[in-house]
Amino acid sequence: MTITGPRKDATIHATHPRDAAAPVVPPGSRRVGVGIDEVHLDPSGFWGHRQHTNRRATLEHCRSWMEQLGWLENFDRVARGDRTTGRPGWQFSDSEVYKLLEAMAWELGRLPDDDLQQTYDTLVERVRAAQDADGYLNTAFGHPGLPARYSDMAMGHELYNIGHLLQAAVARLRTHGTDALVETAKRAADHVWAEFGEYGRPSICGHPEIEVGLMEFGRALKDDRYIRQAALFLERRGHGILPVRPLLSAEYFQDDQPIRSATVLRGHAVRALYLSAAAVDAAVDDGDLDFVDTLERQWAHTVERRTYLTGGMGSRHQDEGFGDDFELPADRAYCETCAGVGSVMFAWRLYLATGDVRYADLIERTLFNVIATSPSEDGRAFFYANPLQQRVRASAPDEGVNARAEGGSRAPWFDVSCCPTNVARTFASLAAYSAADDDGDAVLLQYMAGRVAVAGYTMDVETQYPVDGRIRITVVEAPTSGRLRLRIPSWSAAASLAVSGRSPQQVGPGWAHVEDLVTGDVVDLDLDVAPRLTWPDPRIDAVRASVAVERGPLVLCVESTDLPPGVDLQDIAIDTTSAPRIHGDGAEIDVRVRMTRNTPPGRVPYGAPSATTARKRIPVSLIPYHRWAERWPTTMRVFLPVE
Template identity: 40%
Template sequence: MAGPIAPTANAAARWRPVAARITGGLLGERQRVNGEAAVPSGPKRLESAGNLDNLRIAAGAPGDRRGPVFMDSDVYKWLEAAAWEYTRHGSPALLESQRQVTSVVAAAQHDDGYLNSMVERRYADLPWSHEHYCAGHLMQAAVAQARGTGDRALLDVAVRCADHLVATFGTDRRHDVDGHPVVEMGLVELFRETGTRAYLELAKYFVDARGHGLMEGYGQEPTYFSDRVPVREQTTVEGHAVRAVYLAAGAADVALETGDTGLLDALATQFDHMMATKTYVTGGLGARWDREAFGDEFELPADRAYAETCAAVGGIGWAWRMLLATGDVRYADAAERMLFNGFLAGVSLSGTEYFYVNPLHLRPGAHPDENRSPAHGRRGWFSCACCPPNVMRTLASLGSYLATADPDGVQIHLYAPSTIEAGEIGLEVETAYPWKGRVRVRVVRTPDREWTLALRVPGWTGAGGYRRERRRWEPGETFDLDLPMPVRLTTADDRVDAVRGCVAVERGPLVYAVEGTDTLHLIDAGAAEFRPDLLGGVTTVALTGEDRGPAAPGVTGPYRSTTQTAAIPYFAWANRGVQPMRVWLPRARI
């Protein structure tokens, strides 16, 4: 079964995704609660927020529309999540729920293929209307439904919508782009599913048309919309973080399917600059609440970090496409950092509450002055609810991001207890990752020839790359990888003014955080201990620090005392109520 990204046979892909099923461990638990609690709750959320009613109104029912202009996209992201979740357990109830929602969507479509429940005048305000954005998510959901359930009802809707876009936009038709990229990814995946090359050509047009002043034609400042510099000339990411990484992921899809090495090289330059200068240690993307944007180089304030959960989703997707195109381990390293830290922090351990914004520092008594503020704690939904269904669809399809294959064998990039099916090759992965560094791969099925098994050695080990073993394998044979997992203290770059002189605690792929205090100055990091009774089972790191606070009444000078505390994985913070938290810890001067 193909996952959400399935390059064609003619794509210029170094590696191709293969089917994997996560069977346990941390990621398996995150998938379990997503499938049992979050995804089934989607239709109720969409009913109460008005998303489904908006579509019914568009189909002719009476009523008043509710919510932001992009409300339809939440429906499509949930439909995608439902389709991938169905592939995991085949729930008849979930399939029926998906079909009911699909029928609501189909009824709202116009005869010419146009579909949007919130826009009265078509394409009159493309910077803000999100019409292509919603269409792109529709296409991704339709492909998921076709691949995951065999049902083509939504695919028929998406094809009609895509045909309408092809007839409307392009070099010799209306020369314009949407303010929020994602249609590029949707069109390419629809091309991969249907073979209709016009969809790929339109995606390429949308990529190439951006950066030539189209947003300025609407009186808009172009940076926010990734429209200041042509994609092929960009050397970094800028503007609205989610828009920027969605555009880059779509451009990577175009490069994969067209063999455009120049475009791919430009994307590699942008990705490297983003990781080196505009990415938080957690893999979070987007430094500014103002316009949800990337900031300047090394503008990475911990307490005002935006690091939207959707940006982590987009970052993982971009990294994975670059990995498929190049086979370069740095993209797998980046995807792992974003997944285990910046993304997993966006959803509660219960699976049903979400962070929109993922800071690296929360001060005592922080006032929740805005709907998205982390000071509220995670929330069940938002007035702008892009993040919850984005989390649902990513977790439901997570098995598609573990492994790849090429004619020479199989490559495993992200580690979880799992089964992997790659044509003639069947594998089982046994591991307690990310808590322990042992990864054992057992050969279940093998062809009668030599082939290569490659296991990623993460960059955080100091010796990144792939450990490869080529031979004629026998069923039952195992291949072990032992990754050292000492506690690491990562020093902040001096150019990041907000955390100069601070360190972050890391172990394996995980970034750690200290909850309950805002005043700890680190003296030493000690032993790691697995705590099955804590936060669903996590490994903590013992810290010795100096607790510095304001002077107590009647005391001269600031308060200081040596204290011991346990750092927890960043992704697990705020699951015991909202408390002060920080990732970057000042060094104690002793």
């Protein structure tokens, strides 16, 4: 009845009748993700709740901040030929509007709503009105009082902005069809083709995004020109054509070597991830298995040596970039929320291309521990960076525009505010990553409570996951053929699978297949989410002799708030002779309070071995990392020293 299958299947192509209502639909792919209209998340589930908050609070939160700051007005100024100087916002602020439009488009596709529709239409009209006759669309360049078009390819972000417009248009095309936004996007893409196409200027944009936008827009419209344009941008990159400056190196822009020659992701993390996502699209559309293989190896190197326990990517604040292999400091982890989004984009495309379970595993890790961490419970404040250690109790959350929230509290908005709208569009399209049709098999990738229709199956998924490991899948409708395939997460030491009350079978990490299901069958998957200790690779110097506690897919952390009075977070050490125990939605573990060495006054903090005197053992509780700093500013640690 159940079997554990191979890790991956190299075949790429198969035939599917229609485009799913999803962000990525490679034509003729053997694997197709579900459309967002094929999944209905339970609003009381972990993800359904967040999706609901996103719709109810975050969309309007983003819109009103952009209105207040003049980022929307920028479109009106261009439309009316305003020549006054002092345009508010960075050169990429247009993209925030497009990401918001993308989020709204997915939400309208998921669940129509007149008010939301009207807000969307009004926004689209303001954007459309700013478009030039030749399709050029930008509020920071190319108009009176602004720098000339394409006068700063390295940092101007003009094509980056259009990439986001195209992704928004894809959301609309796949959930609705052509509308004013799609028409606007089409004119913008045609302008890009005229300007940068085979006979245009052989340049690229400093921030990749246009590539992934053009690829999917071309797929959605079945217009090969856009795909060729994306391929041109991809091929031009890596030959050092962007001007560099101190601290903005060719590597920062991924312009240091051709994508096919690289062995690992490097430079600015979001740039690297968006670019890699587009590269998978191009490789798949070309049926270029060698290129897919190259990208898989780049991904693997990056995950094995440049990725945090949370799935976060980007170790450096200075250039928002990847560090060297095993340079993974907990306190200065950058782990930009947008890099989490980019990582999901890259991994999802590799999953569709290869069927490898590892991609879905990393997506789960990233969703629960990076993407879910960014927004506050109310959906109106966000983390930009997601460090794994907070040394200093943050000041109270700032109600204004933050530089970049580095201080241990979520902020309502940022000077560079890429993260809130990126979270918004990801939550709105989240269901698309939950399941896939793999050549007729129904594959459940992420366990989200709700109803899902895929590959002829309709299934109700009931679960309190990730707090509880029990997942009940009731087959409401079954196809005449086609298996159900379940992802058994890599962290799962013991999992059992039972069908309709028959005796459970143990299943190991990877894929578990269930055959011959009929309507009414109940599949019970029981994953062991008992808290466990996780050790870092010894090459990660920054967390040597420390362990983390995980529970199912959740990384846990200790906040100072949960320590007894008088105990400092920097003075506790885990007693690994005791196992962590379940406690609320987190865990409890025994620690010893260390007596830290007192350096003689005015001496550097290095000398004779520390004479640590362990005090009595006390239990401390850990909460899911994604909930940290929700109560009030604290100090926090994911990795705890071992006694």
